[in-house]
Amino acid sequence: xxxxxxxxxxxxxxxPMTRWGGQVLERLHLQGNEIVLDxxxxxxxxxxxxxxxxxxxxxxxxxxxxxxxxxxxxxxAGNPRVTLLVADLTEISLPxxxxxxxxxxxxxxxxxxxxxxxxxxKILKPGGQLVxxxxxxxxxxxxxxxxxxxxxxxxxxxxFEGWHGPWNYATPEETQARLTRVGFTDIDTWLNPEPVTLxxxxxxxxxxxxxxxxxxxxxLPHEQHRAFTEAVVDARLRRAGEPSIDYVRLNIVxxxx
Numbered sequence: 264x265x266x267x268x269x270x271x272x273x274x275x276x277x278x279p280m281t282r283w284g285g286q287v288l289e290r291l292h293l294q295g296n297e298i299v300l301d302x303x304x305x306x307x308x309x310x311x312x313x314x315x316x317x318x319x320x321x322x323x324x325x326x327x328x329x330x331x332x333x334x335x336x337x338x339x340a341g342n343p344r345v346t347l348l349v350a351d352l353t354e355i356s357l358p359x360x361x362x363x364x365x366x367x368x369x370x371x372x373x374x375x376x377x378x379x380x381x382x383x384x385k386i387l388k389p390g391g392q393l394v395x396x397x398x399x400x401x402x403x404x405x406x407x408x409x410x411x412x413x414x415x416x417x418x419x420x421x422x423f424e425g426w427h428g429p430w431n432y433a434t435p436e437e438t439q440a441r442l443t444r445v446g447f448t449d450i451d452t453w454l455n456p457e458p459v460t461l462x463x464x465x466x467x468x469x470x471x472x473x474x475x476x477x478x479x480x481x482x483l484p485h486e487q488h489r490a491f492t493e494a495v496v497d498a499r500l501r502r503a504g505e506p507s508i509d510y511v512r513l514n515i516v517x518x519x520x
Contacts (some may be wrong), residue, residue: 284309284367297362303369307335351457371398399513409498467506
């Protein structure tokens with residue numbers, strides 16, 4: 264199961280994901296009256312932009328984190344055009360198929376992409392659009408090197424023995440093949456670098472603790488969470504020389520056949 268997020272901190276720190284999400288949203292071709300699923304909606308910052316593009320439509324926001332959905336419910340309180348669900352995208356079921364699916368910064372947290380795309384195909388109308396972006400192959404490679412260095416050192420090593428991490432950073436070619444197998448056509452997949460530089464060491468510590476290392480720290484006693492994160496950040500700073508994150512995004516545009 265996905266880890267539970269600190270939704271209020273994610274809301275405060277998630278500017279990069281919101282910026283990328285707005286760019287990805289522009290790839291959706293909308294008339295304004297569709298029903299669209301935002302898969303992995305988080306606190307609803309990108310969902311809010313999607314709602315604005317659907318003045319006569321509806322949005323279903325789904326996220327595996329109950330705390331994210333609680334935060335999103337505050338954002339959309341009283342809006343009858345927004346439905347919010349706590350749901351795993353590999354198992355999500357809807358009353359009727361949707362016209363389109365948008366997803367940003369989510370798919371890499373799901374290990375089984377075959378199951379993911381199979382389920383998304385089931386809930387998408389024939390001809391419906393899938394437009395998504397997530398971490399792709401080589402995403403945060405430099406940060407991962409710092410994480411792996413710290414994971415190998417005492418007092419942390421025993422907690423991570425035999426664990427292969429929480430992410431699936433797929434290639435465009437793997438993703439295109441998976442989408443083809445479950446009935447998508449007009450598929451375009453590609454990578455683009457999106458490096459992010461934060462304002463300070465403390466900013467990077469808060470960011471990593473909330474956004475990058477959530478699954479890692481669950482394997483450690485609570486009193487080690489901050490120290491582990493600080494060690495990762497310092498290892499990153501030794502390599503990069505600045506509080507940066509070397510993001511690489513996997514972009515997906517496809518249609519359901």
